[in-house]
Amino acid sequence: MLVKIVVKLILSLVIILWLQSAVLAQVELEIKEHRLKNGLTLIMHEDHSSPIISFQVWYNVGSRNERPGITGISHLFEHMMFKGSKNVGPEEHSRIVNLNGGADNAFTTEDTTAYFENLPGSKLALAAELEADRMASLLLTAQTLASEREVVKEERRLRIDNSLFGTLAEQLYATAFSLHPYRWPVNGWMSDLDAINLEDCQAFYRSYYATNNTTVLVLGDIDPQETISTIEKYFGHLAPQERPREAIPPEPPQKGKRQADYYVSTQFPWLAVAYHIPEATHPDVPVLELIENILSQGHSSRLYKRIIYQGQMAQSVSASVDRNKDPGLFVVTITGIKEGHSPEEVESIIYEELERLKGETVEERELLKARNQLEAGLIFSLQTNFIKGIRMGLSQVQSGDPRAFLKDLEKYRKATSEDVLRVAKEYFTERNRTVLRLLPEG
Amino acid sequence: MHRYYAITPILFLVLFVGYSLAEEKALSLNYQKTSLENGLKVIMVEHHELPTVAVELLVRAGSAHDLPGREGLAHLVSSTLLEGTTRRTSQGISEEIDFIGGTLRTDCDYDSTSITATSLKRDLPTILDLITDVARHPSFPPEELERQRDKATTAILRERDDKAAIARRHFHEMLYAGHPYDHPPLGTLEGVKTVTREEVLEFHKRHYLPGNSILVVVGDIEPGPTLEELRRSFGDLSGEVQSQPAPPALLPQTGQRIRLIDKPDLTQTEIRIGHLGIDRASPEYFPLLLLNRILGVGPTSRLYTRLRAERGLTYSVRSQFDARKQKGPFVISTYTKNETTLETLQLLLEELKRLKKEGITSEELQGAKAYFAGHFPLNIETPAQIASQLLEQEFYGLPEGYLENYIKNIQAVTLQEVNSAAARFLDPNNILIVLVSKAEEVLEKVKTLGEVELKGL
Numbered sequence: 001m002l003v004k005i006v007v008k009l010i011l012s013l014v015i016i017l018w019l020q021s022a023v024l025a026q027v028e029l030e031i032k033e034h035r036l037k038n039g040l041t042l043i044m045h046e047d048h049s050s051p052i053i054s055f056q057v058w059y060n061v062g063s064r065n066e067r068p069g070i071t072g073i074s075h076l077f078e079h080m081m082f083k084g085s086k087n088v089g090p091e092e093h094s095r096i097v098n099l100n101g102g103a104d105n106a107f108t109t110e111d112t113t114a115y116f117e118n119l120p121g122s123k124l125a126l127a128a129e130l131e132a133d134r135m136a137s138l139l140l141t142a143q144t145l146a147s148e149r150e151v152v153k154e155e156r157r158l159r160i161d162n163s164l165f166g167t168l169a170e171q172l173y174a175t176a177f178s179l180h181p182y183r184w185p186v187n188g189w190m191s192d193l194d195a196i197n198l199e200d201c202q203a204f205y206r207s208y209y210a211t212n213n214t215t216v217l218v219l220g221d222i223d224p225q226e227t228i229s230t231i232e233k234y235f236g237h238l239a240p241q242e243r244p245r246e247a248i249p250p251e252p253p254q255k256g257k258r259q260a261d262y263y264v265s266t267q268f269p270w271l272a273v274a275y276h277i278p279e280a281t282h283p284d285v286p287v288l289e290l291i292e293n294i295l296s297q298g299h300s301s302r303l304y305k306r307i308i309y310q311g312q313m314a315q316s317v318s319a320s321v322d323r324n325k326d327p328g329l330f331v332v333t334i335t336g337i338k339e340g341h342s343p344e345e346v347e348s349i350i351y352e353e354l355e356r357l358k359g360e361t362v363e364e365r366e367l368l369k370a371r372n373q374l375e376a377g378l379i380f381s382l383q384t385n386f387i388k389g390i391r392m393g394l395s396q397v398q399s400g401d402p403r404a405f406l407k408d409l410e411k412y413r414k415a416t417s418e419d420v421l422r423v424a425k426e427y428f429t430e431r432n433r434t435v436l437r438l439l440p441e442g
Numbered sequence: 443m444h445r446y447y448a449i450t451p452i453l454f455l456v457l458f459v460g461y462s463l464a465e466e467k468a469l470s471l472n473y474q475k476t477s478l479e480n481g482l483k484v485i486m487v488e489h490h491e492l493p494t495v496a497v498e499l500l501v502r503a504g505s506a507h508d509l510p511g512r513e514g515l516a517h518l519v520s521s522t523l524l525e526g527t528t529r530r531t532s533q534g535i536s537e538e539i540d541f542i543g544g545t546l547r548t549d550c551d552y553d554s555t556s557i558t559a560t561s562l563k564r565d566l567p568t569i570l571d572l573i574t575d576v577a578r579h580p581s582f583p584p585e586e587l588e589r590q591r592d593k594a595t596t597a598i599l600r601e602r603d604d605k606a607a608i609a610r611r612h613f614h615e616m617l618y619a620g621h622p623y624d625h626p627p628l629g630t631l632e633g634v635k636t637v638t639r640e641e642v643l644e645f646h647k648r649h650y651l652p653g654n655s656i657l658v659v660v661g662d663i664e665p666g667p668t669l670e671e672l673r674r675s676f677g678d679l680s681g682e683v684q685s686q687p688a689p690p691a692l693l694p695q696t697g698q699r700i701r702l703i704d705k706p707d708l709t710q711t712e713i714r715i716g717h718l719g720i721d722r723a724s725p726e727y728f729p730l731l732l733l734n735r736i737l738g739v740g741p742t743s744r745l746y747t748r749l750r751a752e753r754g755l756t757y758s759v760r761s762q763f764d765a766r767k768q769k770g771p772f773v774i775s776t777y778t779k780n781e782t783t784l785e786t787l788q789l790l791l792e793e794l795k796r797l798k799k800e801g802i803t804s805e806e807l808q809g810a811k812a813y814f815a816g817h818f819p820l821n822i823e824t825p826a827q828i829a830s831q832l833l834e835q836e837f838y839g840l841p842e843g844y845l846e847n848y849i850k851n852i853q854a855v856t857l858q859e860v861n862s863a864a865a866r867f868l869d870p871n872n873i874l875i876v877l878v879s880k881a882e883e884v885l886e887k888v889k890t891l892g893e894v895e896l897k898g899l
Binding site for chain 2: 047049050051052082090091094095098099100101102103104118119120146147148149150151152153154155157158161162164264265266267268297298299300301305309312315336338365368369372373374375376377379380382383384385441
């Protein structure tokens with residue numbers, strides 16, 4: 001039950017995909033789609049190389065659908081889904097999956113909540129039956145809520161309160177966003193975790209855990225016709241629900257730089273420099289991913305060379321591009337700034353490198369390198385049914401199209417050094433910037 | 443170094459592994475094992491689903507081989523391998539691997555170090571050349587060695603911000619005092635500071651030898667031409683493996699010992715509890731694998747059920763027999779809010795005592811067996827997973843046919859074998875307990891369990 005899987009890559013469902021640039025590799029990836037009358041979407045990918053399947057149920061709800069007072073409910077609810085339904089006792093779901101040679105888990109992000117079972121190919125009906133049972137008839141009791149609430153609070157203590165990474169991310173998003181729900185963590189605020197009650201959970205379940213809000217992905221050693229009948233059999237009789245009106249306030253454009261310091265128990269300062277960027281489907285996002293690679297991917301990247309290799313100023317540098325339904329952030333993170341160096345010094349190097357992207361065109365070879373990294377990374381991610389499914393599911397979440405990724409590959413290939421220049425100028429401005437520092441206490 | 447040896451495969455096995463799991467389709471693996479004349483073992487796994495390849499060179503040279511007082515030597519050697527060779531500079535190596543979108547890394551563990559590279563199929567010659575070059579001809583440039591020393595030092599200092607790393611370090615230090623496993627591969631501040639470049643050069647010369655290594659190539663490869671390539675790359679590598687001094691005998695813990703490390707900012711106590719376990723070649727491996735799953739792996743385990751499902755005391759709890767060349771630790775890892783530290787410890791000890799005394803039920807055994815048997819295909823889905831299983835077999839000298847007989851070995855374990863292993867290997871009365879927490883909030887309560895050694899960071 002992970003919160004927020006950070007998955008860099010996207011996935012495409014292509015019949016045959018040719019990667020041309022330097023790579024010239026051929027990847028085959030075929031998918032079939034089927035829609036049930038009750039609105040449930042079924043996506044299938046056949047792969048008979050191993051007698052196993054990945055069964056995934058993606059609900060179109062995440063922390064972006066929450067409101068202050070019940071932040072963290074999507075994730076808390078994910079935990080409740082393991083606490084028993086009409087025909088399956090508490091914790092029995094996982095036990096049955098294990099007994100059948102499978103492993104199960106779930107994760108929640110800002111945009112989605114997904115459940116999965118990876119198991120032998122012959123167990124398709126079992127997975128469908130178990131998932132349909134908890135979708136249709138979850139048992140929500142005060143007792144299970146009380147104990148699971150404590151588990152979720154422990155998870156928050158682990159991932160945020162006692163983690164520098166978690167603290168940095170939580171404080172950064174809380175500073176960069178003022179209105180949009182991305183300003184709170186998927187884990188939720190501690191006080192909200194205490195406040196969420198059984199009625200909140202019941203209302204949440206009714207609203208979002210319905211067939212018309214669900215995508216089922218089945219990958220691996222399957223027969224598509226048989227899969228369709230299995231899904232029809234177990235999910236076909238369930239009724240759709242009216243989805244609550246989506247009243248998510250858009251984040252207003254940032255009109256001035258923001259900076260916050262946060263004091264923690266550490267010996268070495270940390271630093272995050274962030275810029276607002278558009279939603280995942282925006283054509284500038286693939287260009288930002290190329291920039292991310294140019295700046296921080298590998299030891300020959302620009303920021304690594306200057307800050308880590310030449311400057312020996314910090315323990316690590318990384319950049320990331322949010323790929324969310326709604327506009328997110330481009331973030332450069334520096335961990336462990338060493339004695340003898342200051343956050344200001346590191347910060348100024350980051351700005352110099354961003355200015356360089358705005359002032360001089362990237363050479364063709366460097367652009368090609370970034371492209372090769374993204375393409376090779378993508379191909380490597382297709383090795384397991386499970387990860388393939390995660391890529392397709394995220395793609396579906398971000399754009400409503402599990403095939404959306406093909407277009408991104410096209411964009412990596414077509415992006416020019418002028419695009420890099422233009423995008424850098426567009427987003428890496430002082431007024432669009434948020435800086436968050438973790439500084440040693442005392 | 444460059445003397446040429448005519449290479450003929452001493453052993454060339456082609457294995458197609460066929461499984462017929464109940465109700466499942468047969469599963470076939472396609473791998474070959476051979477040895478070059480200089481003793482280098484070679485494993486090739488063919489997998490043509492995607493145009494990707496991976497190469498790994500595993501060398502028997504881990505932190506257990508660190509010289510006394512030079513804790514961190516093996517790790518420094520491995521990390522500096524990528525920082526310059528007789529033909530390439532550090533930046534040259536980075537640029538070359540980054541450009542093809544590949545990865546190249548070293549990983550130093552207790553018993554071994556691996557150098558791993560991945561790329562698309564068309565770049566196999568490049569990564570093979572890189573691995574050969576960094577493994578055979580590193581130049582350990584003095585300024586690069588200093589960089590890596592600085593990096594290791596910072597990483598060790600940074601551990602003080604990480605409660606899990608603090609707990610791990612203290613647990614090993616207590617369990618293995620005076621034994622090579624007493625420090626993590628990263629080393630100690632003092633050890634890293636003291637290592638000289640001469641020691642680095644000598645360590646490389648002494649350990650990075652064909653008779654000490656296993657080379658694995660997996661993915662979209664043609665075994666014939668690939669083997670020819672490997673012969674050209676590594677066939678003329680020579681050098682005799684010298685015997686290592688025998689490590690000191692491992693003495694089991696007597697009595698209970700509790701150490702509390704004070705980290706006043708924590709709201710959650712990090713917990714490690716355990717004692718010596720087994721070595722990887724132990725005949726008790728399979729009974730303990732099953733026992734351990736029943737005790738503390740996954741959402742059906744006893745510890746998960748008692749601590750998390752029933753009481754909400756933690757988000758995760760797991761137990762592990764970390765089987766190494768020599769006896770690795772048996773350890774339970776979890777965490778809980780400071781207020782429930784004592785309750786959690788009591789439950790853990792209680793569960794261990796109950797398991798040792800009463801054993802498991804046949805229903806639990808059937809469940810664990812069903813999991814391992816059914817899950818096996820999921821453990822060999824990718825070429826990297828297959829290779830890692832074959833490497834494990836080769837490195838630890840497990841019997842031939844390890845993969846082929848895996849499920850059979852699991853199925854053969856009896857209830858009595860598991861219960862006698864539980865009685866012999868679990869020892870809740872002679873046990874180490876390491877806690878990292880805000881001492882002010884937990885010390886008094888934990889003292890009810892026995893004497894507590896309080897330490898600062």
